[in-house]
Amino acid sequence: MSELREEIMAANKRFMEAFKRGDPEAVAGAYTGGGRLLPPNSPQVEGPEGIREFWKQVMSLGIKSAELETLEVEGTGDGAWEQGRYTLRGAGGVMDVGKYMVIWKREGGQWKLHRDIWNSNQKAGG
Amino acid sequence: MSELREEIMAANKRFMEAFKRGDPEAVAGAYTGGGRLLPPNSPQVEGPEGIREFWKQVMSLGIKSAELETLEVEGTGDGAWEQGRYTLRGAGGVMDVGKYMVIWKREGGQWKLHRDIWNSNQKAGG
Helix, strand or coil: CCCHHHHHHHHHHHHHHHCCCCHHHHCCCCCCEEEEEECCCCCEEHHHHHHHHHHHHHCCCCCCCCCEEEEEEEEEEEEEEEEEEEEEECCCCCEEEEEEEEEEEEEEEEEEEEEEEEEEECCCCC | CCCHHHHHHHHHHHHHHHHHCCCCHHCCCEEEEEEECCCCCCCEEEEHHHHHHHHHHHHHEEEEEEEEEEEEEEEEEEEEEEEEEEEEECCCEEEEEEEEEEEEECCCEEECCCCCCEECCCCCCC
């Protein structure tokens, strides 16, 4: 496995752990200062405070974990893009499965999410 | 405006023109040979034939034009990423507005879409 892929997977692991602890502050800390979320059925969300509030809201909907599975990573110096697959779980089991793309930037020696977009594999309203 | 941004916008213009003509073959030709669509509420779609069939299906739903507005482009040699805003129109007006991210690759001297993911700004079922 490439070093870059390992580093991105390690950054995703920190994201997943913060999510599982129910710690929106730490989840938001995984993003760059100029980070941006592009969530489905929502306008885009910008900046650390907006990102923290977004994930706090998601956690309050009963989503207990967000599993991220890296399918593809390509690096470009201090940037990289990743395609992956996510699974959201609540107390009753799987709540959503879908795909995501992340633009990563190395900031202060650490890989951070810079752009984060995803959508569900499930039929709308399904 | 940077040369890269101009080139990506020109590639998007060709995409939009092909879409407006109702030409799914030409739309599919805007993607790399290993191109992949990540559409909302659907599994991913791979390869020229799958991509052509996907856009043919979209056109058959009465979508007459797909406007692409580039908000951000960052280049990485023979690769680039773009964030943008789309508007889908049918005979009766706007059918959907949303955001997209594209990973571009230069193939045979031409910028082609390599990964293409998007989602709606509108509430689900709204």
